[in-house]
Amino acid sequence: MAVLVVFSSPLSRLRGLLQRCWGRLERGLLPVFSGPRSLPWGPALAVQAPAFLPEPVEDASQSNEVPSFLDSILWMAAPKKRRTIEVNRCRRRNPSKLIKVKRNIDVCLECGHLKQKHVLCGYCYAKVKAETRQIRLEMRKKEGGPFNAPTVETVVLYDGEQPTEKDEGKQIIERARKRPSWFIQN
Amino acid sequence: MRLSVAAAISHGRVHRRLGLGPRSRLDLLRNLVTALVRHERIEAPWARADEMRGYAERLIDYAKLGDTNEQAMRMANFWLTEKDLIHKLFKVLAPRFQPHPGKYTRLLQIPNRDSLDRAKMAVIELKGNPYPPLIRPRCDSEKTLLNQLLKGYREDIQRATAPRAPEGTAV
Numbered sequence: 001m002a003v004l005v006v007f008s009s010p011l012s013r014l015r016g017l018l019q020r021c022w023g024r025l026e027r028g029l030l031p032v033f034s035g036p037r038s039l040p041w042g043p044a045l046a047v048q049a050p051a052f053l054p055e056p057v058e059d060a061s062q063s064n065e066v067p068s069f070l071d072s073i074l075w076m077a078a079p080k081k082r083r084t085i086e087v088n089r090c091r092r093r094n095p096s097k098l099i100k101v102k103r104n105i106d107v108c109l110e111c112g113h114l115k116q117k118h119v120l121c122g123y124c125y126a127k128v129k130a131e132t133r134q135i136r137l138e139m140r141k142k143e144g145g146p147f148n149a150p151t152v153e154t155v156v157l158y159d160g161e162q163p164t165e166k167d168e169g170k171q172i173i174e175r176a177r178k179r180p181s182w183f184i185q186n
Numbered sequence: 187m188r189l190s191v192a193a194a195i196s197h198g199r200v201h202r203r204l205g206l207g208p209r210s211r212l213d214l215l216r217n218l219v220t221a222l223v224r225h226e227r228i229e230a231p232w233a234r235a236d237e238m239r240g241y242a243e244r245l246i247d248y249a250k251l252g253d254t255n256e257q258a259m260r261m262a263n264f265w266l267t268e269k270d271l272i273h274k275l276f277k278v279l280a281p282r283f284q285p286h287p288g289k290y291t292r293l294l295q296i297p298n299r300d301s302l303d304r305a306k307m308a309v310i311e312l313k314g315n316p317y318p319p320l321i322r323p324r325c326d327s328e329k330t331l332l333n334q335l336l337k338g339y340r341e342d343i344q345r346a347t348a349p350r351a352p353e354g355t356a357v
Contacts, residue, residue, distance in 0.1 A: 098256065109324065119296065120320060122296070135292070135317060149224060152277070153282065
């Protein structure tokens with residue numbers, strides 16, 4: 001993509017700049033690209049300029065300007081002034097940047113641990129998950145191999161429990177422990 | 187005049203993009219549906235569980251049509267990658283949910299995943315599963331026997347102490 005450079009400065013500055021560039025080229029100070037694009041005598045940058053350059057009348061005006069390598073045509077954005085501590089504080093302490101306070105934390109009524117209002121209690125869920133895992137191990141033992149999903153409903157019975165008439169036709173999974181208080185028999 | 191590119195902004199877009207593409211999204215959801223039908227209670231990222239919920243409920247609606255229905259059998263064949271679950275779907279889940287008109291699944295959020303990504307996780311389960319319940323419905327109200335007895339006791343105490351105070355202030 002070609003870079004369009006707009007010169008709003010007077011013509012003498014443009015002429016001086018181009019002369020300096022050309023002088024550097026002739027002296028071999030500008031970087032020469034080694035490769036298919038190496039043109040040691042061609043212009044390295046295409047710049048919009050008038051068709052002819054007026055003859056250099058005097059060099060005294062240009063000798064005041066210090067020729068510098070930093071006199072590049074491309075410029076980068078840079079801060080103009082140091083941001084004061086007041087401005088910095090305003091930006092850093094703006095409410096949108098502070099960490100929001102959570103007000104939706106409650107105490108779980110079952111176990112007393114903290115929980116968010118719309119989320120399950122972590123402790124109670126871990127309890128249920130462990131018991132579910134034990135039930136699933138028993139079910140796997142009953143199934144025997146892979147891909148043997150039972151084609152009947154399942155019922156879980158604990159120590160000393162007998163199947164009721166509702167549990168007829170269901171597969172029975174025995175768990176060798178007392179029924180936990182939070183697992184109500186339906 | 188719209189100054190911003192429509193493709194790069196997604197305000198108000200409701201469809202989720204999961205996985206590597208549309209086909210990958212369907213494969214992901216299909217795996218989740220198969221797992222749900224096999225295990226009846228699974229943990230998954232909340233977005234995937236929410237997306238899968240609709241597909242699972244529609245699959246059960248299809249299963250309710252009966253396994254002689256050609257369309258229902260084709261749907262079950264596509265969505266359940268493990269073919270022994272087709273038997274479970276038609277013989278166990280369809281009769282279980284026959285009396286219910288809809289809403290066969292329950293989606294609950296659980297604490298964020300413990301790994302580095304801290305993903306929002308959910309547990310999705312079919313209602314009527316044999317496992318212990320995740321939430322216990324609390325039935326505490328004014329009308330329970332214990333609360334009524336406590337209320338009566340409190341009123342008795344007040345009546346016993348109250349007459350003494352007005353006599354003191356009136357004089």
